[in-house]
Amino acid sequence: MRASALFLTLAYAASMVMARPTIRSEPVEAVSKNTEDILPTFSQCINPGVFALTFDDGPDKYSWGLAESLHDQGIKATFFINGLNSVNVLEDSVTTEAGEKTYLDVIKQYYDQGHEIASHTYQHKNLVGLTVEEIEYQMNTQSDIIYKAIGKRVKLMRPPEGVTDKVSQKVLKDLGYTNVLWDIDTLDWEKKGLAFEQKNVKAVLDKDIANQTMGHISLEHDIHEDTVKTLVPWLTNYVKQKGLTFVTVSECLGVDAYEGGSDNSTITLDDTTGTATIDLSGLN
């Protein structure tokens, strides 16, 4: 039952992969002609009119306040997090507006506020050239940390620097992950200032054709104070001005965010017939 449903999901995802360019990643088509072997990879949403705000490399000291502020504005974001990068999620704590919190609390707070949680590996190691065991360690350790915080296993991931090779694509696919890249790169990590970041966003968003251009996935890093305090307020405003609706990545792609079903899943599995129904109506 589950296998046929999974196949339909993957075949569907594979058709999306063929239709869209990936960014800084080997062409997925080159890995295998067999759709069941292809790591589902996306750099844009599958429908127009939506915008997925994503943050990499956290959590860090600004993350709690950022999640809270977005929530207060009715904006859902997706956080691609590490366990041991800017902070040690299992050991460190942070002073927030709501008092002293552990970073597991911060991750739980994302979840409780309707944001989505995804993996960016445990230690932010570039996966290219790593062995199967090393990649499994990076993914499984991070999965355990997120499970400890929210009691769910994530299915969405983004490789550090957006790069994978054939080995990592196969391991990630076997572990059940969907590879989420981006089509708007703010390049906030270069710290060249708001004007530079605005130019990078506008270069893509201003070319949109209403009701035709597929929704966007933007890349930011919430470990930078300027990103949280300057870029995000401008960007969220600009996206609203364009009339786009903020969605989580699972909504943007119509896939599960978590094992056992995403809170936002548009895929319905029918165990009696072994079929999967993909409902895209809510994204139109």
Ligand SMILES: [Zn+2]
């Ligand atoms: Zn990163």
